Amino acid sequence: xxxxxxxxMEPPNDQAKPPETTLEEFFESKPPNVSFIITGETFQxxxxxxxxxxxxxxxxxxxxxxxWCDSDECKGFxxxxxxxxxxxxxxxxxxxxxxxxxxxxxxxxxxxxxxxAVSFRFKNADKELIAIKLGEHPPLxxxxxxxxxxxxxxxxxxxxxGLQSEAHGLGVGAFAYYxxxxxxxxxxxxxxxxxxxNLQNVSTELSRDLEQAKRQNQFSxxxxxxxxxxxxxxxxxxxxxxxxxxxxxxxxxxxxxxxECLEIAQNIRVILSEFSERLHTALKDNRELKTAISRILNPxxxxxxxxxx
Numbered sequence: 464x465x466x467x468x469x470x471x472m473e474p475p476n477d478q479a480k481p482p483e484t485t486l487e488e489f490f491e492s493k494p495p496n497v498s499f500i501i502t503g504e505t506f507q508x509x510x511x512x513x514x515x516x517x518x519x520x521x522x523x524x525x526x527x528x529x530x531w532c533d534s535d536e537c538k539g540f541x542x543x544x545x546x547x548x549x550x551x552x553x554x555x556x557x558x559x560x561x562x563x564x565x566x567x568x569x570x571x572x573x574x575x576x577x578x579x580a581v582s583f584r585f586k587n588a589d590k591e592l593i594a595i596k597l598g599e600h601p602p603l604x605x606x607x608x609x610x611x612x613x614x615x616x617x618x619x620x621x622x623x624x625g626l627q628s629e630a631h632g633l634g635v636g637a638f639a640y641y642x643x644x645x646x647x648x649x650x651x652x653x654x655x656x657x658x659x660x661n662l663q664n665v666s667t668e669l670s671r672d673l674e675q676a677k678r679q680n681q682f683s684x685x686x687x688x689x690x691x692x693x694x695x696x697x698x699x700x701x702x703x704x705x706x707x708x709x710x711x712x713x714x715x716x717x718x719x720x721x722x723e724c725l726e727i728a729q730n731i732r733v734i735l736s737e738f739s740e741r742l743h744t745a746l747k748d749n750r751e752l753k754t755a756i757s758r759i760l761n762p763x764x765x766x767x768x769x770x771x772x
Contacts, residue, residue, distance in 0.1 A: 481593060482722050490528045490567070490579060492729070494603060494632035495596040497722060506592050509552065521585055521592060523551045528567060531606040536572040540606075543567035543577060553583055561585075562597070577601065603630045605732070610739040616651050618644045625728065634725025638715045641731045645708060649682045652705070652738075659694050659745045683709055696745045697738070704738040 481498040486505040493499055509520035525545040532541040546566040553561040561583040569575040580597040605626050615622050625640030645652075657673050676688035686709040693703045708731060715727040 482726060485526075486523070486594075487526045487528050489594055489596075490526075490565075491530060492603075492605075493596065494630055494725070495598055497632040497725070498593055498595045501592040501594050521553050521583075523553065523583075523592075525551065525565070527570070530567070530569075530577055531604075532569045532572060532575045534569065534572045534574045537569060537575070541572075541575075542570045543575075544570050546576070553585070605629065608736060608739060610743045611736045614648070614651070614655070614735065614739040614742070615644055616648055618647050621647075625732075629725065629728060629732070632721070632725060634718075634721040634723065634728055637728035638718070638724040638731070641728050641735075642712055642715065645682045645712065645731075649679075649685055650677050653677050653685065653689070655742050656689075656693060656697065659697060659742065662746065663694050663696065683712065694745070697741050699734065699737050699741065704734055704741075707734050 481500050483500045483502045484493060485503040486501050487503075489499055489501060504524075505526055506521055506523045509522055525547070527542050527544050529540050530543050532539065532543075544567060546568050551563065553563070563581050563583065565579040565581060567577045567579075577599065579599045582595050582597055584593045585591075607626075612619065612622075621640045621644055625637045625644070628634075628636035628640060653673055653676055657670065660669055660673060672689055676685040679685040679688060686705045689705065693705065697704065699707065711727050711731050711734070715724055715731075718724045718727060
């Protein structure tokens with residue numbers, strides 16, 4: 464296996480350090496050819512037998528990971544376990560690279576497998592474990608709920624390009640595509656909020672503010688108009704999803720490198736996905752409630768004997 468160039472594992476001094484991630488996240492969602500500092504309890508230095516000797520071994524505890532399983536039996540997110548031992552000991556040497564092949568199998572169907580080629584580097588001076596994916600099979604893909612696809616409307620092509628940029632670690636490109644989608648679909652997002660607001664019988668002032676926001680040309684300006692009036696049922700962990708998206712856009716415009724843009728782009732996609740789910744739940748729950756009330760107030764007539772004459 465070809466060893467990665469040392470510069471790909473360690474950025475120049477004038478650039479930010481690699482972003483941090485857990486080993487689970489590294490396997491589940493991080494793109495290839497991007498360096499990450501692994502955090503958490505999944506790796507530990509092995510204490511040297513001779514006191515005072517430098518650490519030259521690290522033990523990695525392989526976690527169970529959550530991946531989309533496309534087998535006929537699963538068709539959903541499932542837990543994948545390592546096909547090898549649950550722990551792996553890697554030694555430090557020159558040039559300190561450790562290339563490893565990992566294989567994970569779906570715990571449910573035992574049919575689907577995922578293979579990773581990973582290179583590790585240990586930096587004793589900084590007590591850091593740096594990892595980079597050299598490749599994975601099947602390739603990294605993002606499973607999207609159909610409701611999110613529906614929410615982005617006519618920007619399906621841009622959304623696909625954003626996903627492809629994510630998969631290849633092209634953070635600037637992914638962020639640019641997602642930003643265009645938010646600007647293009649501003650009215651569509653607000654229309655969905657208006658539907659929920661009307662079903663919840665909100666005040667006319669709220670409806671008026673939502674309609675006014677649609678007349679704004681930019682997504683950021685529209686969010687400023689309605690940041691205080693979104694229906695509570697659409698809040699994500701107590702926060703207005705549009706405000707979260709606006710904040711992510713602002714951070715992305717000032718991001719300094721591809722890695723920072725990649726993380727922000729992923730955050731935008733996750734918030735949009737959760738927003739689409741909450742919209743669906745709000746509209747679905749209201750329809751079910753109205754149906755239940757209608758059935759109680761207007762029960763179907765039962766067939767029976769005609770009344771006596």
